[in-house]
Every structure is written in structure tokens, then in C-alpha cells.
Amino acid sequence: MSAASLWEIAIKRASGKLKIPEDFLDYIRAAGFKELPITTEHGWAAGGLPRFHQDPFDRVLIAQALCEEVLFATCDRQAAQYGVAVLEA
Numbered sequence: 001m002s003a004a005s006l007w008e009i010a011i012k013r014a015s016g017k018l019k020i021p022e023d024f025l026d027y028i029r030a031a032g033f034k035e036l037p038i039t040t041e042h043g044w045a046a047g048g049l050p051r052f053h054q055d056p057f058d059r060v061l062i063a064q065a066l067c068e069e070v071l072f073a074t075c076d077r078q079a080a081q082y083g084v085a086v087l088e089a
Contacts, residue, residue, distance in 0.1 A: 001028055001033040001034070001035060002036045002038070002060070002061055002064055003035070003036065003037050003038050004038055004057050004060045004061050004064070005057075005061065009024070036068065038060060039067075041067055042063050042067055043060070043063075045063035045066060045067050046059045046060045046062070046063035049062065049063060049082060050081075050082070052081040052082065053076075053078050053079070053081075053082075058074075058079070061074075062079055062082050062084050065084045065085070066082065066083070069085075071085050071086065071087040072084045072085065072086050072087065073086075073087045073089045074086060074088070074089055075089050
């Protein structure tokens with residue numbers, strides 16, 4: 001689970017756009033998700049991506065998926081334009 005995903009979830013929760021319990025992070029950890037921090041490599045890769053997508057969170061997530069060679073779970077069809085392996089959510 002990317003730190004960027006939790007960051008975006010926390011922002012949406014704080015703004016009232018998403019109803020998530022306070023102990024959501026505990027659920028994520030209990031489910032066995034591996035934590036993926038945002039590294040300098042990820043940041044550099046995100047900055048160098050073509051401008052298919054304007055959402056900075058998605059760009060970081062796509063860069064992480066490319067750098068780490070993992071699936072990117074998303075319902076956003078634009079992600080495939082980056083050559084990232086997509087698991088449609």
C-alpha cells in the first residue's frame with residue numbers, strides 16, 4: 001500500500017468526501033498489506049512521466065508501480081497509457 005494512497009485517503013477523509021474510520025490504518029496493516037514509502041526514485045520518475053494524467057497522486061502511484069514493477073490497482077483507464085501493469089479495480 002503506497003504512502004501516496006493513504007495520504008490521498010486521509011485528505012479526502014478530512015474534507016468529508018470519504019467516510020473512513022479513524023483506525024483505518026490498523027485495518028490496512030491487519031490485512032497484510034506491505035507498506036510502500038515514496039522514495040526519491042519514485043519522485044524523480046513521477047516528474048518525468050508524460051502528461052497523460054494531471055493528478056499528482058496518480059502520477060506518483062504510477063511511477064511507484066513502474067519503478068517497483070508491481071501491479072497498479074485502479075479504475076482509471078488512463079493509467080495504461082504509461083505502460084504500467086494495471087489491475088482494474
